[in-house]
Amino acid sequence: MSEECAVELRDVVKAFGPFVAVNHVSLQIRDGEFFSLLGPSGCGKTTSLRMIAGFEMPTSGHIYIGGAQQGYLPPNKRPVNTVFQQYALFPHMTVAQNVAFGLEMSHANKGEIGRRVHEALEMVHLGGLGTRKPKQLSGGQQQRVALARALVNRPKVLLLDEPLGALDLKLRKAMQIELKNLQEQVGITFIYVTHDQEEALTMSDRIAVMDKGQVLQVAEPEALYEQPTHRFTADFIGETNFIPARVAALSPTILVELAGGIRLPAGWVEPGIAVGDRVMLSVRPEKINLYEAHELEELTATTCRVRGVVERLVYVGTDTHHTVRLESGDRVVARLQNLHVDEEPWEMGEATTVQWEAAHGRVFKEA
Amino acid sequence: MQQFLRRHPAVQAWLLLSPGGLFLSVFFIAPLFIVLIYSFLQRGTYGGVVWQFTFENFRRVFDPLYFNTFLRSAYIAILTTFFCLLLGYPLAYFIASRSPRTRSLMLLALMIPFWTNFLIRTYAWLTLLRTNTGLINTALLSLGVIAAPLPLFGNDFAIIVGLVYGWLPVMVLPIYAALDRLDPSLIEAARDLYASSAQVFRRVIWPLSLPGVVAGSMLVFIPALGSFVTPAILGGGKSLMIGNIISNQFLAAHDWPFGSALSMLMMTLMLLGTLYYFRSTLKAEADA
Ligand SMILES: Nc1ncnc2c1ncn2[C@@H]1O[C@H](COP(=O)(O)OP(=O)(O)O)[C@@H](O)[C@H]1O
Ligand SMILES: [Mg+2]
Numbered sequence A: 001m002s003e004e005c006a007v008e009l010r011d012v013v014k015a016f017g018p019f020v021a022v023n024h025v026s027l028q029i030r031d032g033e034f035f036s037l038l039g040p041s042g043c044g045k046t047t048s049l050r051m052i053a054g055f056e057m058p059t060s061g062h063i064y065i066g067g068a069q070q071g072y073l074p075p076n077k078r079p080v081n082t083v084f085q086q087y088a089l090f091p092h093m094t095v096a097q098n099v100a101f102g103l104e105m106s107h108a109n110k111g112e113i114g115r116r117v118h119e120a121l122e123m124v125h126l127g128g129l130g131t132r133k134p135k136q137l138s139g140g141q142q143q144r145v146a147l148a149r150a151l152v153n154r155p156k157v158l159l160l161d162e163p164l165g166a167l168d169l170k171l172r173k174a175m176q177i178e179l180k181n182l183q184e185q186v187g188i189t190f191i192y193v194t195h196d197q198e199e200a201l202t203m204s205d206r207i208a209v210m211d212k213g214q215v216l217q218v219a220e221p222e223a224l225y226e227q228p229t230h231r232f233t234a235d236f237i238g239e240t241n242f243i244p245a246r247v248a249a250l251s252p253t254i255l256v257e258l259a260g261g262i263r264l265p266a267g268w269v270e271p272g273i274a275v276g277d278r279v280m281l282s283v284r285p286e287k288i289n290l291y292e293a294h295e296l297e298e299l300t301a302t303t304c305r306v307r308g309v310v311e312r313l314v315y316v317g318t319d320t321h322h323t324v325r326l327e328s329g330d331r332v333v334a335r336l337q338n339l340h341v342d343e344e345p346w347e348m349g350e351a352t353t354v355q356w357e358a359a360h361g362r363v364f365k366e367a
Numbered sequence B: 001m002q003q004f005l006r007r008h009p010a011v012q013a014w015l016l017l018s019p020g021g022l023f024l025s026v027f028f029i030a031p032l033f034i035v036l037i038y039s040f041l042q043r044g045t046y047g048g049v050v051w052q053f054t055f056e057n058f059r060r061v062f063d064p065l066y067f068n069t070f071l072r073s074a075y076i077a078i079l080t081t082f083f084c085l086l087l088g089y090p091l092a093y094f095i096a097s098r099s100p101r102t103r104s105l106m107l108l109a110l111m112i113p114f115w116t117n118f119l120i121r122t123y124a125w126l127t128l129l130r131t132n133t134g135l136i137n138t139a140l141l142s143l144g145v146i147a148a149p150l151p152l153f154g155n156d157f158a159i160i161v162g163l164v165y166g167w168l169p170v171m172v173l174p175i176y177a178a179l180d181r182l183d184p185s186l187i188e189a190a191r192d193l194y195a196s197s198a199q200v201f202r203r204v205i206w207p208l209s210l211p212g213v214v215a216g217s218m219l220v221f222i223p224a225l226g227s228f229v230t231p232a233i234l235g236g237g238k239s240l241m242i243g244n245i246i247s248n249q250f251l252a253a254h255d256w257p258f259g260s261a262l263s264m265l266m267m268t269l270m271l272l273g274t275l276y277y278f279r280s281t282l283k284a285e286a287d288a
Helices: A045-053 A095-105 A110-123 A139-151 A167-188 A197-203 A219-225 A231-236 B001-008 B009-038 B056-061 B065-096 B101-117 B117-127 B135-143 B154-183 B184-192 B197-226 B229-234 B242-251 B255-286
Strands: A005-016 A017-032 A033-037 A060-065 A080-081 A157-161 A191-196 A206-211 A213-220 A240-248 A254-257 A263-266 A279-281 A289-291 A303-315 A321-325 A331-337 A350-359 A362-365
Touching: A005 A045, A005 A139, A005 A191, A017 A045, A017 A191, A017 A206, A017 A213, A017 B056, A033 A045, A033 A197, A045 A060, A045 A080, A045 A095, A045 A191, A045 A289, A080 A139, A080 A191, A080 B184, A095 A110, A095 A139, A110 A139, A139 A167, A157 B001, A157 B117, A167 A197, A167 B255, A191 B242, A206 A219, A206 A231, A206 A362, A231 A240, A231 A279, A231 A362, A240 A331, A240 A362, A263 B255, A289 A331, A303 B001, A321 B154, A350 B229, A362 B065, B065 B101, B065 B154, B065 B242, B101 B154, B101 B229, B117 B135, B117 B154, B117 B229, B154 B229, B184 B197, B197 B242, B197 B255
Parallel strands: A033 A191, A033 A206, A080 A157, A157 A191
Antiparallel strands: A005 A017, A005 A060, A206 A213, A240 A254, A240 A279, A254 A263, A279 A362, A289 A350, A303 A321, A303 A350, A321 A331
């Protein structure tokens, strides 16, 4: 394992009775990284986080923090702190007492506790509220207290379980930016659990996509969006068109055949697919362009082109979503930016040709 | 009518309160007043009262003969409360940490003794504790563990055993309720912030269950202080509490005014105890 690993999970399994919540997960989280666990509800994100914190013990596999194997170490012996989903602030203590708790438990001296609590509260902009009780604060303020209470201990790793889930949209957006800034400022490794793909894309250095207890892909946000390696990821992150097809050739170029014998090149094919397999061709809506027949550029081997009819138009301000029924009978959505006001818009029922770069077409197993 | 009530919530509140209020004033406040007035009157020869004002009853109350019984009753009640807490808290904690199904079964088991008459249950203890023929002493003697019977009966020990047994469920229930309400993620948060199990208990669980402890303690202390069935049976006629003396004044000595004065003093004592207890625990809660 590498030097700069803050946290490593090696082949970790967690079963609750017969139910496997986390299924052979291996992760290497780098020092100082903002790392997100992203996946739908129930995919095992919280369980993974709780195993790192020490609230759950893996059924098998090992967890390392700062290079040290954690084994059965209880949570109070691990160099990590958690920001809980519902904050879990101590209701009988003031804000300052909440923040001081961890330092008191680790026997810091009184003067240092006072100073660091003050610093931590300043850092989350709660300077004057130290004497309040958690109940007297708004949701956003409680969130900050939870953050200060964890960060004041200067842990190696901060674990955050959907910390913004309880806030309203506007506050959530603001806190996303603040949290990211804070992480850069303190340089602590953040492991951030969320089911919100936009949140993960905005904040993370790297993201692990989870589904049904398994990690499907670990990548930087851009790579995750542009080069998803599983059909689930392509679907879960952003929006995409799936066109049913059959593999016609894998070399020298990847070719798939749509209904009606239309053959199209594609940029990438999921490992394990053979010629003749039924597959799904995935193309993101913003990669697709619409052309009138006379405008068409020279056809190259790297361009996909299919004739169709505009079926539906949805204007959403920045762009307009064009649903096109292809010759093959499949429907795709093309998202065209509304760049020019004087542009002649497409009309429903109009004949068109959709076109995209072959590199943007990714071929996934059917199921 | 409905509209009128909606526009006048105060009237509505008074209407809702009136049945309970009426009941309380007839059956609680009025008797209390009678006791208060009686305590300043003189005794009749065969019970009842003679309408002549006097402080004599209250002077007699502070006679060491009676006042020491007061103090001893308070001492017994405090010890009873203490032991109920000592046994009841871990029990409540244990129940609260079971699965929902086991929990309801255990709570049910806790309530089952209430289905049997208190008097009968106290006599059952008599069978166990009696000095020469009691089951415990007989068993220990025949096993050769002890040479002479232990003094298990007819003393404060027997009374406290009987009272702790009788009032334990009343201590457990409010503590259980408080622990049940406690958010488990608070315990995890404390663990996460480097607290040991003992520190989690002292800094989080105990202060948050304190309202249950206060309620349970009051519910045990007050009836324990005024009890007379348990000391009458398990005290063996030798060890008495203030409750026995009061009942004697009414039933045997026919001195109603003196019995009333003793009652008034006991109520005052309970009130003071209650106030002190609430104040100190509220303060403890605020400091925690
Ligand atoms: N203590 C537990 N006992 C049984 N099943 C559990 C327990 N904790 C979690 N699970 C199950 O494990 C799965 C993953 O849960 P979780 O990690 O909380 O998912 P996520 O945080 O991704 O929504 C869920 O199906 C959940 O029901
Ligand atoms: Mg979760």
